[in-house]
Amino acid sequence: MPAPAKVTDDEVVAAARRLIERHGVGALSMQAVADEVGVRAPSLYKRFADRGALLAAVQRGVFTDVERRLEGAAALHTSAKLALGSMATSYRAFARAHPHLYELMFSRDVPHDAAGDEARRIAARPIVARLTDWVGAERALPAARVVTAFVHGFVSMELQGAFRLGGNVDEAFRLGLELLVPPLGR
Amino acid sequence: MPAPAKVTDDEVVAAARRLIERHGVGALSMQAVADEVGVRAPSLYKRFADRGALLAAVQRGVFTDVERRLEGAAALHTSAKLALGSMATSYRAFARAHPHLYELMFSRDVPHDAAGDEARRIAARPIVARLTDWVGAERALPAARVVTAFVHGFVSMELQGAFRLGGNVDEAFRLGLELLVPPLGR
């Protein structure tokens, strides 16, 4: 006497992502997800071990999307320098357009696991790949760390509202990239 | 018929800070704070409007401590370049020594208010002051944004565990500072 499945795993993840996008990670309750897909909250535990596992699934999807965006931004350029600038700008645009999804990428509410680490690594791959081509495998790792640290730090402070003391924020972003990227070619 | 106060506001804040330092912001419950100071949870609401207000008070204290540390690190040097490097290193050391307090500085659980903004501004003052001396008031703001973005981004990614793919993390931090700071003097 099987009871037919009312939803798929993907539909649950999509619903959770929609809710996070609208109201933030902190506001995501299992109740809200259940309501959104038309099921009772306990049913979700047949599909995801707990709230953390559901968040992790949404997070992996976001990492995949970010990778695609970066790849798309880089594809427009043959110069590594221009490709890196384009990826940085595209990354910042994503964060501004979807601040709550950006928050999810670094949220402490998401438990660390191998699948998440892998997805995060893949999201960073377009940057690492361009840098490897440009400065060699040896110097690509520290270079990637420096560039991603600046971009992530800038974007997260900007979303946090730390840059509200006037001045031109876009210009500061460009200044940072201008100082960091060209000298990497030595 | 007054009931004598069992604790002071400062004792409550200190207890909350201790608990956050040990177990993180997410694990801080009003119950746990009440237990720690020997009072019942509802009593805390006579002193702080809600959990957010208590977190904000702890956060302001952390900002004050950071400001003191940065000032101390900068005081060792007359050169702005060296002072900035020293402040960056000291800031990173604080984050590594107290990761949960560092998390609190940027936590979405802490509601924004004028007092918090002011405390955050004061914490950044040693950096802004040195940069103003060095490159002038005009260029100090974007320069401060670039430097703090890199340092915060680097530290928060490091704490997040994003730099576990081998390589020399300290060296990457030095590389970033070396690329960013000296050229600011133009």
Next chain:
DNA sequence: ACCTGAACACCGTTCAAGT
């Protein structure tokens, strides 16, 4: 095989009642 209601432990918070 999947879904559900009921229940548990734990939150933050309110408030009337105590001293």
Next chain:
DNA sequence: ACCTGAACACCGTTCAAGT
């Protein structure tokens, strides 16, 4: 004036019972 027990609404999660 400050503290407290009791209560409320809301969590995440478990599980026996339904189909």
